[in-house]
Amino acid sequence: MSIRRVDASDKHYVAQKFRYDVASVLSTAAVPEFESLTETERSAATIGVAPDALKPISWLNQGHYGELLKSNSLSGRLTQQIESFKVVAGGN
Numbered sequence: 001m002s003i004r005r006v007d008a009s010d011k012h013y014v015a016q017k018f019r020y021d022v023a024s025v026l027s028t029a030a031v032p033e034f035e036s037l038t039e040t041e042r043s044a045a046t047i048g049v050a051p052d053a054l055k056p057i058s059w060l061n062q063g064h065y066g067e068l069l070k071s072n073s074l075s076g077r078l079t080q081q082i083e084s085f086k087v088v089a090g091g092n
Contacts (some may be wrong), residue, residue, distance in 0.1 A: 040084045040087050040088065041084070041088055042084075043080055043081050043084035043085075044081065044084040044085040044087070044088040044089075045088075046081055047081045047082070047085050049085065065082065
């Protein structure tokens with residue numbers, strides 16, 4: 001088996017190194033304990049979605065959510081979780 005020399009100008013190498021650096025920083029980031037969260041944060045955390053996960057299509061999400069609310073198609077618990085998620089994620 002041979003070991004090839006890595007060219008630091010190679011785009012794939014640079015991208016892979018960047019991914020590794022980001023992953024190492026994220027792995028050392030402090031994650032708060034569930035018990036230390038506020039009630040709103042706890043409710044949002046139970047959805048299991050990152051706060052910025054739904055922002056790329058927020059206009060579509062807001063319209064669909066509004067229609068589901070109007071038709072009373074969501075359970076009370078799910079509505080509470082979504083509203084908490086909106087508060088934690090900084091949405092309206």
